[in-house]
Amino acid sequence: MEDAEVLELYELNYSDIMILSSTNPSSSSPEELEKIELMTRTVMETLGPRGPGLLAITGVPNASELREELLPLARKLALLDHESRKRILKEHNLGSDVPLKNPGRSVSSFAMQLRYSDDRESTESKQASGVGHSLHPEENNHDFEESCNKEFKNLGSTFRELGFCMMELGLRLAQICDKAIGGNELEQSLLESYAAKGRLIHYHSLLDGLLLKEVDRSRSCSKKANNNKRDQDYLSSRQKPSESSNACDVKSSGIHSNLWQQWHYDYGIFTVLTAPLFLLPSYSLTTETEESCVEKCSSPIGHTCLQIFDPNQNKILMAKAPPESFIIQVGESADIIxxxxxxxxxxxxxxxxxxxxxxxxxxVVFLQPAWNKTFSISDYPQTNWMFEKQCLVTSEKELQLGRDECKPSQEIQRIVPPLSSRLKDGMTFAEFSKETTKQYYGGSGLQSNRC
Structure with a gap:
């Protein structure tokens, strides 16, 4: 869907989000109050039923440095041999929710629980005392392992610091929405959960698949012979694509082809994510070193690769955001609450x-309510149960037009279970998330056989 229409996200500056979430706007001048009211209304329209459901936050202090330090580590972690990666993840209290031993995976995800009680002061204290910064290698570690220690020494602390920053953004946005809606249920739901889940994600290139297979075949990746073979394989694959290298992309068709991540709703309250960093490695057959030259680029294709389905327009839109911004999108729990x-x-x-x-x-940081949060849907609008639109046509010409226009929603419906099939009145968040996961990825789920 590279030819899809690009949606430029509404941008909210960090200074504005601080003002909008302030509890004492009464000291503001009439002009400032009018500006606050206009921005609040725009935020609610952007995140509401007639908007795209996501926006961008810009100008967050220190975010650029943290993003620059953390994001490149995703690829480096993904391409390590399994034992080295396992050791590093353990040292930094990270886990994963994808099968990292599978060299054919399209995504590598590294996760950590982030607790609201572990505020920035405790993080800074850990950094000052060296906790999370230094690894303790075993006596028989080789140069490669020592290099890993040095390269990933700030992984855990940077993960937490950026995660807490993003959690604050989610809380601030919840405060803004609560003030517009009335009450404080969104903010309270976040605080009662005590924790959020952070994920550092690497979306694999086709080249990464070849590199992982090479690592899987041999743990000794520093020899020139291996480099040359890897590069020759890669160049050969560019000239004549192999069916086995990415069977999912070759054999898939329609709206779901060439996806790093399949269509879905997040079922938490807010999802906060960094604008992505794209890496474009280049290899030379004459290189003497294992490391490649990796070019960092913000958006070589003019958007983030995050695509949304807009039911109001019945079309797919590609989200575009400033390179160092944060994107916040609405989850189903916020929709329900x-x-x-x-x-x-x-x-x-x-x-x-x-x-x-x-x-x-x-x-990405997933902000969710407490597992025992109970959902009441007695006041939930019935028109929101299903996202699909009815195509009402009369003549044969209109019928054909209607089919074409409804094709995106019809195809997406095949793999996205509607909210009405997953949510019942009185369900806890734990029950809702379990049912959602079951319908997406369970034995009969249409996404259970994803590549």
């Missing part, structure tokens, strides 16, 4: 087909 005043975002991540060596790096 706000009684439909906020609208969850149906989205996926597309893979650029013309840049097969391009990888995508991002950091």
């Amino acid at each position: 706000s009684k439909g005043k906020l609208c969850s975002t149906l989205h996926s991540v597309s893979r650029p087909t013309k840049l097969e060596s391009l990888s995508r790096e991002t950091f």
Whole structure:
């Protein structure tokens, strides 16, 4: 869907989000109050049923440095041999929710629970005392392992610091929405959960698949002979694509082809993510070193590769955001808690087909309610139950037109279970998330056989 229409996200500056979430706007001048009211209304319209359900936050202090330090580590972690990666993840209290031993995976995800009680002061204290910064290698570690220690020494602390920053953004946005809706249920739901989940994600290029297979075949990746063979394999694959190298992309068709991540709703309150970093490695057959030259680029294709389905327009839109911004999108729990005043975002991540060596790096924080949070849907608008639109046509010509226009929603419906099939009145968040996961990825789920 590289030819899809580009949506430039509404941008909210960090200074504005601080003002809008302030509890004492009464000291502001009439002009400032008018500006606050206008921005609040725009935020609610952007995140509401008639908007895209996501926006961008710019100008966050220190975010650029943290993003620059953390995101490139996603690819480096993904391409390590399994034992080295396992050791590093353990040292930094990170885990994963994808099968990292599978060299054919399209995504590598590294996760950590982030607790609201572990505020920035405790993080800074750990950094000052060296906790999280220094690893303790075993006596028989080799040079490669020592190099890993040095390269990943700030992984855990940077993960936490950027994660807490993003959690604050989510809380601030919840405060803004609560003030517009009335009450403080969104903010309270976040605080009662005590924790959020952070994920550092590497979206693999086709080249990464070849590199992982090479690592899987041999743990000794520093020899020139291995480099030359790897590069020859890669160049050969560019000239004559192999069916086995990415069978999913070759055999898939329609709206779901060439996706890094399949269509879905997030079922938490807010998802906060960094604007992605794209990496474009280049290899030379004459190189003497194992490391490649990796070019960092903000958006070589003019957007983030995050695509949303807009039911109001019945079309797919590619989200575009400033390179160092944060994107916040609405999850289904916020949709339910706000009684439909906020609208969850149906989205996926597309893979650029013309840049097969391009990888995508991002950091995501999922903000969710407590597991025992009970959902009441008595006041939830019934029109929000299903995102699909009815195509009402009369003549044969209109019938054909209607089929074409409804094709995106019809195809997406095949793999996205509607909210009405997953949510019942009185369900806890734990029950809702379990049912959602079951319908997406369970034995009969249409996404259970994803590549």
